[in-house]
Amino acid sequence: MAPHACDHARMAQIRLALTLVALAAATAAVPAQACSAPRSDRPTNLALAAEADAIVLGQVVDGTAARSMQPSITVHPVAAIKGLLPGQDFALRGVTLTEGLEASDPLELEAPHPDALSGSCARTRFTKGSTVLFFLDRRDGEWVAAPYGPYTRWAEEVPGEDAPWVQLTSFYTRLADLPDERRRAVMEAERDALRERDEPAALAIAADLERELAAPPLAAAEPQDDGFYEPGEVSTVQRALDQMRADRDDP
Numbered sequence: 489m490a491p492h493a494c495d496h497a498r499m500a501q502i503r504l505a506l507t508l509v510a511l512a513a514a515t516a517a518v519p520a521q522a523c524s525a526p527r528s529d530r531p532t533n534l535a536l537a538a539e540a541d542a543i544v545l546g547q548v549v550d551g552t553a554a555r556s557m558q559p560s561i562t563v564h565p566v567a568a569i570k571g572l573l574p575g576q577d578f579a580l581r582g583v584t585l586t587e588g589l590e591a592s593d594p595l596e597l598e599a600p601h602p603d604a605l606s607g608s609c610a611r612t613r614f615t616k617g618s619t620v621l622f623f624l625d626r627r628d629g630e631w632v633a634a635p636y637g638p639y640t641r642w643a644e645e646v647p648g649e650d651a652p653w654v655q656l657t658s659f660y661t662r663l664a665d666l667p668d669e670r671r672r673a674v675m676e677a678e679r680d681a682l683r684e685r686d687e688p689a690a691l692a693i694a695a696d697l698e699r700e701l702a703a704p705p706l707a708a709a710e711p712q713d714d715g716f717y718e719p720g721e722v723s724t725v726q727r728a729l730d731q732m733r734a735d736r737d738d739p
Contacts (some may be wrong), residue, residue, distance in 0.1 A: 490576065492552065494545055497575055503679060508565060521606070522528035523604070523605055523606055523607065523609035523639070524639060530549070530600075530637065530638060530639040531640060532639065532699065532700055532701065532703045532704075533597065533598075533641065533656065533657070533696060534660045534663065534664065534700050534706065536551050536623055536634070536641060536657075536660075537570065537623075537627075537657055537661045537663075537664055538660070538661075538664035538706055539634065540570060540571075540624060540625065540634045541571055541624060541625045541626050541634070542568065542570055542572065542574075542623075542624045542625075542626065542631070543568070543569040543570040543621065543622070543623050543624070543657060543661065544553030544563070544566075544567070544568055544569070544570065544571075544573065544622050544624060544631075545563055545565070545566045545567040545569065545619065545621050545622075545646070545654060546565045546566055546576065546619070546620060546622055546721045547563065547564045547566060547617070547618070547620075547622075548561050548562070548563060548585070548614045548616055548617065548618050548619075548620060549562050549563070549564045549577065549616070549617075549707075550562035550584035550585075550616065551583075551584060551614070551616065552584055553584055553585060553586070553644055554584045554586065554613070556584065556644075557582060557676075558581070559581065559582060559584045560579045560580060560581045560582070560583065560584075561579070561580050561584065561585060562578070562579055562580075563577060563578055563579075563580060563620075563622065563631075564577050564628065565577070565578070566619070566649075566667070567643065567649055568585075569657055569658050569661060570622070570652065570661045571624075576630060578629060578630075579629050579630070579699050580622070580624075580632070580633065581630070581632070581633075582612065582632075582633070583611075583612045583613065583614060583643075584612060584613055584614070585613070585614060585615070586614070586615065587612045587615065588615075589603070589613055589614070589616060590602065591615070591645040592644040592645040592646070592649055592653075594646065594647055594652060594653065595652065595687075595688055595689065595692045597652065597653060597656060597692050597693065597695070597696040598684065598696060599639075599640045599675035599697075600639050600640060600642075600644070601626065601641075601643070601644055601645075604638075604639055604640065604641075605639070608641050609637075609638035610633070610638065610642070611642065611643050612642065614643070618645050618684050619645060619647070619648065620644065620645050620646070621643070621644055621646050621648055621651075621653060621654055621657060622642065622643050623640075623641075623642040623643070634653070637706050641653075644702040652689045652693055656693050656696060659678070660700075663675065664706065668706065669707040671705075672701060672705075675697045675700060675701055676688060678693075678694075679694045679697040679698055679701070679715070680698055682694035710737050
C-alpha cells in the first residue's frame with residue numbers, strides 16, 4: 489500500500505476511535521429515564537407500616553450485578569420491626585448490587601431514595617455492606633418487596649436500630665392497630681412533644697406525623713389495648729432520641 493494510503497487508513501481508524509469514545513461519553517451522561525407515575529399515588533409511611541407482612545432491618549451481604557440473568561441481593565437479618573425475624577440470610581430477587589450509590593439521607597422521612605425516581609419508579613439497586621430497613625411480603629415461600637406502587641420507601645439505608653426512620657416505622661407499626669380517633673390523638677400528642685425539642689431528628693419525625701395527620705385515614709382496624717399510650721408518656725421515638733442525645737454528649 490502506498491504511504492499516503494496508509495496515512496489515510498490510519499487517520500480513518502483514529503476518527504472512528506474518537507467517535508466511539510464520544511458516543512460512549514454521551515451515553516453515560518444521559519440520565520436514566522424519569523419515572524412518570526403520579527406522585528399522588530405514593531402511600532404514606534403509616535400505610536407502608538400497616539400493610540407490610542414484615543419489616544426487617546438487614547445488611548446487604550451479597551448479590552449480583554444489574555446484567556445478571558437472575559438479579560438478586562442477599563440480606564442478613566438483624567432485627568424485626570414487624571413480623572418474625574427470618575432465621576437465616578434470604579434473597580430478594582429483581583434487585584441488584586451497584587457501587588458508588590449514595591445512601592439514604594437519615595433525616596429524609598418523606599421522599600424515597602433517588603433510585604426510586606427513575607425507571608420503574610421503585611428502588612432496585614443497593615450497595616454491598618449497607619444496612620437497610622426493608623418492607624416485605626411473603627409469597628410462594630420467598631420474601632419479596634412489598635407491592636405499594638411508585639415512589640415508596642420500601643428499602644432505605646439507616647445507620648442502625650436507633651435511626652429516626654427505624655424508630656418512626658416502629659411507632660407507626662404500633663399505631664396501625666388503633667382506631668382512627670385514638671390514632672390521631674396519639675400522633676397529635678407525639679407531634680407536639682417532638683416539636684418542643686431543638687433536634688433535627690425530632691423535627692423530622694414531627695413533620696412526618698403532621699403529614700400523616702393531613703392524609704386520609706387508614707381503613708378501620710380491630711380495636712386494640714387502649715393503654716398503648718397515654719398523654720405525657722415517653723414514647724418509643726422519644727426514648728430513642730434521648731438515647732441518641734446521651735450517646736452524643738457522652739465524653
